[in-house]
Structures are given as structure tokens and as C-alpha cells.
Amino acid sequence: MEPALLLNASYEPLSIVDWRKAITLWWRGKAEVLVSHPRKIRSATATIDLPSVLRLQRRVKIPRHRVTFTRANVYRRDGFRCQYCGGRFQSQELTFDHVVPRSRGGDTSWTNIVTSCRPCNRTKCSRTPGEAQMPLLSQPREPRWWPFSASAGNLDDHPEDWKPYLWT
Numbered sequence: 001m002e003p004a005l006l007l008n009a010s011y012e013p014l015s016i017v018d019w020r021k022a023i024t025l026w027w028r029g030k031a032e033v034l035v036s037h038p039r040k041i042r043s044a045t046a047t048i049d050l051p052s053v054l055r056l057q058r059r060v061k062i063p064r065h066r067v068t069f070t071r072a073n074v075y076r077r078d079g080f081r082c083q084y085c086g087g088r089f090q091s092q093e094l095t096f097d098h099v100v101p102r103s104r105g106g107d108t109s110w111t112n113i114v115t116s117c118r119p120c121n122r123t124k125c126s127r128t129p130g131e132a133q134m135p136l137l138s139q140p141r142e143p144r145w146w147p148f149s150a151s152a153g154n155l156d157d158h159p160e161d162w163k164p165y166l167w168t
């Protein structure tokens, strides 16, 4: 059955829990359900909405999970979407683009690297998005957490419901 995304009281994603754990947290009053699955489970006496996103009532301290800066993780952050034309591509058709070109002192970091398809990368060349009149789909940021890093193969499988909570 569908897992649930567990958020800290501060809304940071903490982990993905299975539905039994999700129900238990809710039942014990440890977490509130923010979003439910359309699916319900039935016991002998009650029908319960299956939680999809839960938030802990009390904040737990967690060490900050840093996402390693790699080409693959940049593509994942950007959803394998070229940040200029918006097209989705396979990783072999994608490339790194320095938003501020290296020749202008742009660094290779989360905030200056975006996913680009090869044609857009060639068109933009060593210009800034402003000069090239190629606005970015979104401002590149360091991802704070990666609930789906363990299952790199099915990045798009996490529910639509979770997306607003993954990039806080």
C-alpha cells in the first residue's frame, strides 16, 4: 500500500513511512494528516483515510542532510527538464549549464548550475540568461533533502501530493 511522507513540525520532510506507521503516528496523536490518499482502509469498526502527508506535532532535531552535488543530482533536482526550453530528456541528452558563464566567474555549484538540453546549451553559449533572452524556468537552489535519493530509478513515482512539501 502507498507510503506516506512524514514532515517535521517545521514542515521539513523527514522520511517516507509505510502506511501502518503513518496510521499509528496519527492514531497516537503524534502527527496530523495534511493530505490523505483517495484510498481508504476499512477495519471492522471504522473507515480510515490513508495518510499521504503527515506532520509531526513536535519538532524533532535532525542533522541536515546535504545532497551531494553531482551531475545526476542536478538533473534530478530539475526533474530531467531543460531549464530553458522546459523539455524533458534522458540524461544522455542533457548537459550542465553554468547560468553565469565560467568565463564571467560563474562557479560550479547548486546555485549556478542548471540542467540544459544540448541545443539550448549551444544557443545560450557563454552568455547570461538575460543576454541570451533565455529566462530560467526556476532559480537554481541547493536541495535541502532528498526523500527519493535511495530510489534514483523511479524519481517520478512519488505522488503529486508530496511535491509542494519537498522543496520548502
Ligand SMILES: [Zn+2]
Pocket (backbone or CB within 6 Å): 082, 083, 084, 085, 086, 087, 116, 117, 118, 119, 120, 121
Ligand atoms: Zn532546452
